[in-house]
Amino acid sequence: TPVSYDYVIVGAGTSGLVIANRLSELSNVTVAVIEAGDSVYNNVNVSSTTGYGLAFGTEIDWAYQTTNQSFGGDVVQTMRAGKAIGGTSTINGMAYTRAEDIQIDAWEALGNAGWSWEVLFPYYKKSQQLQVPTEAQAAAGVTYDAADNGFNGPLKVGWNPALNVGDVHTVLNETYAALGVQWNEDVNSGRMVGYNRYPSHIDVALNVREDAGRAYYYPIANRTNLHLYPNTLAHRMTWDTTAQIPTANGVVVQAVNSTTPYTISANKEVILSAGALASPLLLELSGVGNPAILSKYNISTVVDLPTVGENLQDQTNTGLAIDTADNTSYSGTSDYVAYPTAADIFGSEITNISATVLAALPSYAATVAAASGNVTKASDLLSFFKIQHELIFSTTHPVPIAEVLLTPSGTAVDCEYWALLPFARGNIHITSATPGVPAAINPNYYMLDWDVTGQIQVAKFIREIFATAPFAGLLGTETKPGFDVVPQNATTAQWQAWNNGVYRSNFHPVATAAMMPKEVGGVVDTSLKVYGTANVRVIDASVLPFQVCGHLVSTLYAVAERAADLIKSEM
Template sequence: MHHKILAALTYTFYTIPAISCQTLPSSLQDTFDFIIVGGGTAGLAVANRLSEIAELTIAVIEAGQDEGDNPNVTSVKTFGASPGLNSHIDWVYQTTPEGNADNRQMEYHAGRAWGGTSVINGMTYIRAEASQIDAWETAGNENWTWASLWPYHLKSESFSPPTPAQTAAGASFIDSYHGDSGPVQVSYQYGLQNGSFASRVKQTWQNLDVPFNPDVNGGVLRGFFVWPQTLIREENVRCDAARAYYYPVRERGNLAMLQGKVRRILWADDDNDMNEKGASLTRAQGVEYTASNGDIATLYAKREVILSAGSIRSPAILELSGVGNPEILEPLNITTKIPLPAVGENAIDQPNNFIAYASNLTFTGFVPYVTYLSASDIFGSDIDTVADETSAQLPLWAAQTANTTHSAISAASLEQLYRIQHSLIFNQDVPLIEILTTGIGSNVGSAFFILLPFSRGNVHITSSNPHVYPSINPNYLNITWDAEVQVRSAEIVRRFWGMEPVSSLVGERVQPSMQDVPANATGAEWEGWIRGSFTPNHHLVGTAAMLPKELGGVVDRNLLVYGTENVRVIDASILPAQISGHLTSIVYAVAERAADIIKAEYGL
């Protein structure tokens, strides 16, 4: 049972026939202004906004198909993740053996359909902490701040306030935090668990000095909250990116959806364009892809190639195209077109554990309760000591991480990024852990994960064959402090379930069992269980980071790949650091802003 609950918790980011590539309008055969690789959360948002300009032509290439009538996509009844996990709409990746997790290989999920991962995620709609987005500018991305991104959060969203019954079940909101006319419908589902459980959970957190937060979507996350989802409430169906951004505009004559898997970017013969510093720029002329019938075909781009294939596929396509670290490419007999060592590095995800108890309640409704805690909540009066100790460790951690990056990112650069993160945690008190509290059947429990780990991993190709899956190594818990925070989080979860009023609902701990981790277990024993049982959180970011090149950047502040004239990356891979919220909302906002950046550059 607990595996199903945990899988669901960790995947928290009308029927229409598909258009095949054989039925393209005669004017849209093989040459387009913009080619968008990936018809997912970001790709479809960008396609929608660019195709508003009638004189532009846009092609989207997506490996999956239209799943608009697939009940595994439309259903909102299961807690968190879609029942489509491990089906044909899921890439079903595997991590490498994780050396800090008993050498386990773990499933890594990503959507393969119109809408991408938005068709299989937990539909959670929770934005980042404001100061985390401001830190993007601190790291060198001018004008990427909470204030500059805020209008795009509102532009993308159409929020439905909770009904009186939903309010009674714990739902709340602040009206000024939400948009009311965007493509993405956000609301509370009618299936919220009724009764007193929400008020009991709320009161218990307050007994632990954790406040109720009436709406985390205004840029301040700390506290307890009942979260909304990306769903169409009146139809009781998931509002994925296809429903939000593609179906309403699919009849536009300048927009084409093709099924295929992109193999590589094709480069123009002449590389004579120069950037403002006089350096030569390489121009993409199109992409090579494998069509749905198995044929290898080519599309040509008059203006740009935009990678929106996600944090796993976007860096892999760059590497297959000769953009990356020569130490990785040359052994695979791939000619280095643009040496850019940070491609695929800086991969950051969060390890997710789950503790469950038997309960004297039976849950029939949806229970989406979240609590965000900061370092001061976790360490209390020891906070200054912990801050000083961790600050002293940053050079060592940076050197340790640099050793895992194929010399792609220097220890000095990593330390600079680590110090920004350290300041967010200890000076600005942004949330450091997330605890998801729920009840399913006759069990209650909490998933918990460190939000801002210092551990960094990578995603790289291992073959020049584009059909071979990339190697995914998030390198979870490589920095031991991350594991220490997970142990502290487990202590807080156990303290929560042992406190009134929720303690009266709780029986024996069933995950981990009392045999696996006894009541008098030491911190080391809890850490052993954490390392042996966590699962990926599927919040992978950073593999094509928007950062200055010298800090390990892959794209600049306009999302152009360094060394290229016309290749952009627009998806979660460009996030330069992990966030304390969930990815869906921020990816939509970034995509909306990116479309405006492109329009402005071309005077559109």
């Protein structure tokens, strides 16, 4: 029997389930959600609140592979993403940190009217239900500002019951202050710089991960106007051939246990929420993209939009480790985060570095444009890069430039870190007209000097943290990389050689269907509608035009909440 709904959403992930929930609040609207994965409600690799990584490599991890990273050590990297009801929020690190206010304002400066911090801030709060810290956690340094948090939204946010409540926090706080990184009362206020004990997306009472399924889907799963198709792969959109402007009227899908594709019809809109590494591919498989790529696979062009899949921005993640002094052992989750500025980590070199990077921007733009076959324009990239340079090097209000996570665990302290704002941009494209065939994903890690310098300078800064009192008193010998591998006075080349062998994707891909004016290479407009189509939207990490300094889900929930209101306002 033919099936049809008003709105067909592809991807029951972080963003898609927000849209499904908010649209199906209207009882006269019918909604379908197509999801390749299954329910993970009872999967302990998901629900465990101390089990980060348990789901990696299992059937709920897409484990996408990049192309060979020729600037980044000639290696292939794995880009993880969740394949389940709840999407990547079911396998991620659960960190809940937002963005710097001025970097959301930069979306508006780019030409996206109506997308500013002031507009998005209420949507962060709308999605959030803060569970306040326990007395013991408050005594161990956890703070928050009630004015910056939501208390009535679907998404439970709070501090892990296993949080380390010992005195490491006090020691770290003094150490960071000695390095100029001050305590930040609430990292989610739009001002991220400083040291903080960040919250997670977690159901504190049940002590389970609060993923998008638990927050936005299971509580309303019995709505009769909402139908979720699990274990079902979306292949492509279908088009109304009688319409003047390309109008999607359905999605071809196939259940995993079947060999027969069928079509789920859309009366009003198709919404792609398959993630930054899947939504652009669905556009291409449906004939929306670069004709030069589509024709290679005999896909007829429905909308000529060459920047589909371009502008891919990710970060890279590296780790240092050091033994504790006297084999002292630590337990519990840590959630000690520092967001230093460029001035914090470059010290007296800051003015030189700022000038050097500024002077290099035209060549960065030319390099990135050339790597896309000039589909993205060097002049447009240069204007984006100037905005990014100003965010990083502003002398009055800089954004943070790195995330530093210290985790005392057993008799070691692990320290994961990543530079937040590389300039490199890559792309993702189909390699076949057959749905499900792996794509060519190229983030171009370490393509530009700044991307290398930034990552290495954070490592040097972490060595300073290790060497600064009072934290230094808790520590023994550095084991990763260790001074035998990377000496104290190592050159950039020595650091880079080590880094190339140990780095990974930071799993924060964005911008592959960026919200920007069409003239500068945007794929969606400010209502997240795909240019040249009447009724196709992309609502997921693909649309963020710039990387943000926080982890992604809080911002994605906020963007999806606002997008749902925009769709409703057009009904």
